[in-house]
Amino acid sequence: MPDDRPVAEGERGGALVPIRPITPEPAPLPDPRRSDVDGWGRSERARALCRLLYDPIYRNWFRAEWEGLEKIPVRGGALLVANHAAAIPSDAPVIIHGIETELKRPVYALADFLFRQTPVVGTIWSRVGGVAAHPDNAYRLLREQKELVLVFPEGTKGTGKTYANRYRLHRFGRGGFVEIAMRAGVPVIPIAVVGAEESMPTLWRSSALARALGLPYFSVTANMLVLGPVLGLLGYFPAKFKLRVLDPVSFDVPPDQDRYSRSRVMEEAEGIRVSIQEALYDMLRHRQSVWRG
């Protein structure tokens, strides 16, 4: 049995005053890893490959344009909150790619547990930075690892909505994202995204088919009509993407509390929802064309 307590040099010398053993920082254990997959399943190599492949789509297809990117901190945790659209969301990759290439720091994206159950897709999703949206996962990433975390509080209600309801934000869940930011002591940074709605518009939804397939929604998109049912899943229309980063919202509350005032949480969540909604209306007012921006 090796003794865990370190012994300082002075103890052997017979000093009259016992020298308190100095606890040295324990040497890091040998960690014979073969891959660079971290504890969340993310691999920087997979991310780099993904960025390489996605960059032409980001630049030439969606022609993403940012406004206020300097409001996202270069270090320290922050919770990025955006509106969510398109049956197969096109906004998440654009946001992640933009921030990672411009700010050179990783973004972890929270998503529905459904991803973890899906073979192949779930594994790839996890390697490129997807994390299941468990409050404790978000807390660890924000508080302990001080990372950027992206969340879409509308969830599947945002991506499942039909084209007629585009750019009309749904309820922001039960404000869980505000509570996590409060607990982690990080600001919420709202992002308004224009373009995702038109990249894959939902024309019709079938709740019966969704139930039968065990999916949160089943959409028939315009892309499917144009490109066929298979290509229509991946072929986005080249809508012009514009993203506006709004002012960070900080909450003047102590972190690590068991619970926070429910009314305060709901109020803050609604405030953030309204600010994104207003930014969207403003951006749409100035938009000349869906395709050229």
Add this chain to the structure above:
Amino acid sequence: MAGTGRRVLVTGLSTFWGGRVAQALEQDPSVEVIVGLDTEEPTVELERTEYVKADQSYSILKRLVKATRVDTILHTFLVVDSTRSSSRALHELNVIGTMNLLAAAGAPGSSVRSLVVKSSTLVYGAGHRDPYWFREDMSRTSRVGTAVERSLLEVEDYLSDFADDNPHVTVSLLRFANVLGPDIRTPLSRLLDLPLVPAIAGFDPLLQFVEENDVVRAILHVMDRGISGIFNVAGDGRLPWSECAALCGRRILPVLPPFGAERMLAAFDRFTELPPEVLSLLRYGRGVDNTRLTSTGFRYTCTSAGAVDAYAEAARLRRIVGDAPAYRWERDVETFFRTSSAVVRDER
């Protein structure tokens, strides 16, 4: 002899863990008496541990505790590998055995002041709604589907009742992650031994391991320091199943179908040694937060990847030179070495 040292009872002496723990205790001069209880004979060489044979449900315990006046019980015999016994035997050993143990330890006038139980992170299950790092106070999100998980959860319930009823006893419950190391055989190590390592198609879960020596060190750590509470014991970090195979010089073979693998395995039950709880692990993986134990001063000697590597090194050697000869316990030989006047003993 002056009765100042600790008097320790180890349950499951003949299991891998019981034997290891008893061997480590023998090295500790502050431990005066070591009594080992099991239904079968010890499988490792022991110098001063007294072996007592018990029946399946350990009904002898009450008498034994009273007679030996042990102050510490190390409960290491909980079965966590369900390929080793039927579900009925498992219930008998885990649940009824622990009930008898707790009854003996909590009897009026009992001398027991410290109880350490070796449980498993199997109690958290493995599911798609799980947090990536379970803390000790979090409960599982997946349904309890297997006999071994059910029995461990029942044991933990009994234990928490026992701790409430006996505030004078230091109760510590250790939940160990999947163990790998040079010597232990587990369902996962058997998979890694195959020329092509089976995996569920489309899944590459993140797993966490603890090295076998860290298991024994953790049990002795909480015993020595008298720390009570529930602790996860697992090496730092998690790594994908494909990387575990790579560390062992193996490749993954995604033979198990992504859907209905459970039913397929049930059909081939006789031929495989793949318990259902391993299947959900190969799908979703499991991670636990180990900071509560390290904050009590415990230092691991291996990370998760280090534990896989320790196993891989031993497996490479084993493939060349074969298994080490097994130890066989002989009552006459043991009695001779312990009691015969012909044996020259060092004065302690």
